Amino acid sequence: MALNQVDFSKWEAARNDYPQLFHRVPCYISVQNPELQILQTNQLFQQDFGNRIGELCYEVYKRRSTPCPECPVVKTFTDGQVHSSEEIVITQDGKEAFVIVYTSPLYNNNEIVAVMEMSTNITDIKRLQTDLSLMGQTVATMAHSIKNILTGLDGGIYVVNSGLAQDNKEEVLKGWEIVQRNVARISNLVKDILYCAKKREHPLNLIAPNQVAYDVFE
Incomplete structure (x- = not known):
């Protein structure tokens, strides 16, 4: 389709309604001045952090009294x-949230007058990563446990075979006990x-480590 055949009328109407786009994007948006004061926020930001116009971004996001080290907004300025x-930011209800932050400069006559900070909440993804990490640790722990048991079985079988070779019933019984x-x-x-x-709560019990050491010794 040729450019002169494209109907721009609908886009012109939508472009004039940019505040709706600003408020409907699924991420936190705040516009900050060089002093790191918040000048404007979108709907999702207000929902999770409240109306914080005029406040300092590091007080709002991190509840800090000083600017954050390696602040991306400062770098963009x-x-x-x-x-x-x-x-990691703290919402108005005191909950921690993991976010990926992007900052972009806003110009006026070739001068940076403000920076737009866009933050995407990735808390659910972080929790999934933690769950997967714990699952990996659990599998590794089970693998070591199985390896230890197999080592014990090998030892018991060796004792049984040794007893059979020597026709030593006592040795056979000792090895068979280890196998069992x-x-x-x-x-x-x-x-x-x-x-x-x-899914259930797992009760914790105290165990005697001496028995484990004794089994290894055997």
Whole structure:
């Protein structure tokens, strides 16, 4: 379609309604002056942080008394470039939120008069990353536990075979006891895994480390 055939009338109407676009974007937007005072905010910002026009951004976002180190807004005022960072902010209800921040300069007659800060809330993604990290640690812990049990089984089998080779019934029984104990551990480990698969509170119990040391010694 040729450019002169495009109907711009609908876009002209929408362009004149830019405040609606400013307020409807799904991220926090604040416009700040060189003193880091908040000049304007969008609807989502007001919903989670309140009406904070005129206040200092670091007091609002971080509840700090001094500007944040490596502040992306300050960097943009300094060099006129877009900067980004990952921050933890505190909403008006006292909850922490993880955000990715982008800053962009606003010019008037080739002079930076303000900086727009856009922050996307990634708290849910961070929680998912934490859950995945914990899952990885759990799998690694289980792998070590299984390896220890298999080592115990190898030791028990060795004792049994040694007793059979020497026709030593006492040695065979000793080795078989080790095998049975480690088979029971495998059974308990599998049951624990199935138990943890269900959502419930897990009671904590004290254990005696001496028994673990004794088993390793055997």
